[in-house]
Amino acid sequence: MSTHIPVLIEEVIEALTIQPGGRYIDCTLGGGGHASAILAKSSPGGQLLGIEADPDNIKIAREKLAEYGDAAVTVNDNFANLEDIAERYHFRPVHGILFDLGLSSLQLADSGRGFSFQQEKPLDMRFNPAQKTTAADMVNTLSENELNRVLRDYGEETNSRRISAAIVRNRPIRTTLQLANIVEQAVGGRYGRIHPATKTFQALRIVVNNELGNLKSALKQALSLLGHEGRLVVISYHSLEDRIVKQFMAEESRDCICPPELPACICKHKAQLKTVNKKVITPSLAEVRTNPRSRSAKLRVAERIIRQNEKFITLGKSCVLIKVKNKEWRTPVRRNLQKEVITM
Ligand SMILES: C[S@@+](CC[C@H](N)C(=O)[O-])C[C@H]1O[C@@H](n2cnc3c(N)ncnc32)[C@H](O)[C@@H]1O
Numbered sequence: 261m262s263t264h265i266p267v268l269i270e271e272v273i274e275a276l277t278i279q280p281g282g283r284y285i286d287c288t289l290g291g292g293g294h295a296s297a298i299l300a301k302s303s304p305g306g307q308l309l310g311i312e313a314d315p316d317n318i319k320i321a322r323e324k325l326a327e328y329g330d331a332a333v334t335v336n337d338n339f340a341n342l343e344d345i346a347e348r349y350h351f352r353p354v355h356g357i358l359f360d361l362g363l364s365s366l367q368l369a370d371s372g373r374g375f376s377f378q379q380e381k382p383l384d385m386r387f388n389p390a391q392k393t394t395a396a397d398m399v400n401t402l403s404e405n406e407l408n409r410v411l412r413d414y415g416e417e418t419n420s421r422r423i424s425a426a427i428v429r430n431r432p433i434r435t436t437l438q439l440a441n442i443v444e445q446a447v448g449g450r451y452g453r454i455h456p457a458t459k460t461f462q463a464l465r466i467v468v469n470n471e472l473g474n475l476k477s478a479l480k481q482a483l484s485l486l487g488h489e490g491r492l493v494v495i496s497y498h499s500l501e502d503r504i505v506k507q508f509m510a511e512e513s514r515d516c517i518c519p520p521e522l523p524a525c526i527c528k529h530k531a532q533l534k535t536v537n538k539k540v541i542t543p544s545l546a547e548v549r550t551n552p553r554s555r556s557a558k559l560r561v562a563e564r565i566i567r568q569n570e571k572f573i574t575l576g577k578s579c580v581l582i583k584v585k586n587k588e589w590r591t592p593v594r595r596n597l598q599k600e601v602i603t604m
């Protein structure tokens with residue numbers, strides 16, 4: 261059985277500014293590596309809500325976190341449902357939210373779901389086997405043009421035309437090695453250390469799991485859960501994810517997002533975040549040496565700022581801000597009820 265080594269662990273703990281008694285959400289529990297470090301650092305009194313789409317991974321995480329008892333709440337769900345999950349478990353406001361995107365070493369090595377072309381497995385690639393579409397469904401049913409678009413847009417594959425034509429010629433394709441060989445032949449063999457099927461596998465996995473759509477949606481939801489000065493911490497592993505995170509943090513850190521050619525602001529957008537690291541954080545050489553999987557990791561951190569009188573809708577409820585000593589927070593306005601104060 262393989263293990264998953266948590267990436268940039270010290271940097272993540274520092275970025276979350278973990279404090280005893282704090283409340284945190286780990287949106288990508290995986291094997292529970294980051295989560296157990298967060299719980300250890302936030303003890304006594306810390307709480308963690310861990311979300312994980314993969315039912316096999318969550319079992320491993322639950323075993324790892326068992327020593328923390330009720331302080332760890334684990335949910336087998338998709339982080340696309342972040343707000344609903346946090347509401348269900350009364351996890352709002354929180355001091356920090358972590359996303360460690362992509363897949364874990366456990367899934368690559370042991371899941372049997374065909375994430376890797378190193379072993380002969382069925383072409384599945386679903387994080388959660390309850391999802392409908394598998395990678396095999398995609399390669400066997402999409403048109404050549406659709407496949408080309410998937411490989412180009414989600415794998416940034418420059419040979420997408422040749423590969424999609426070869427896939428269509430060789431259908432049906434059922435297994436990982438079958439697909440890897442078809443890609444290798446389509447591009448004329450192997451050059452260098454990187455397998456020519458790497459980008460094809462990445463593209464299929466991203467689409468099967470709607471990774472980019474779920475990330476965009478969850479980042480927005482995270483804003484409504486973070487308390488004042490709460491930290492949003494995201495580790496991404498490829499440029500498509502990193503671009504989304506970077507743009508989101510940059511846009512939510514600006515007071516106006518109107519196109520520059522407009523003479524005056526019409527968007528009324530207000531900054532809800534302040535970026536913490538202008539320069540992306542990457543693993544040290546020593547970390548890459550001990551954990552080569554960390555080599556493409558990029559860590560970005562932003563801090564939630566909540567202003568007096570900020571109003572917004574969350575989960576269909578209107579929210580306002582309440583000033584609590586030096587901290588500000590909001591709470592849903594309930595008809596005929598006194599405003600309820602939530603302290604951080
Ligand atoms: C890189 S691993 C996280 C490893 C974890 N930080 C640790 O230390 O063990 C990413 C995990 O996120 C999960 N995941 C990916 N997308 C998800 C989503 N939309 N919702 C919930 N979990 C997701 C994957 O199944 C995988 O287990």
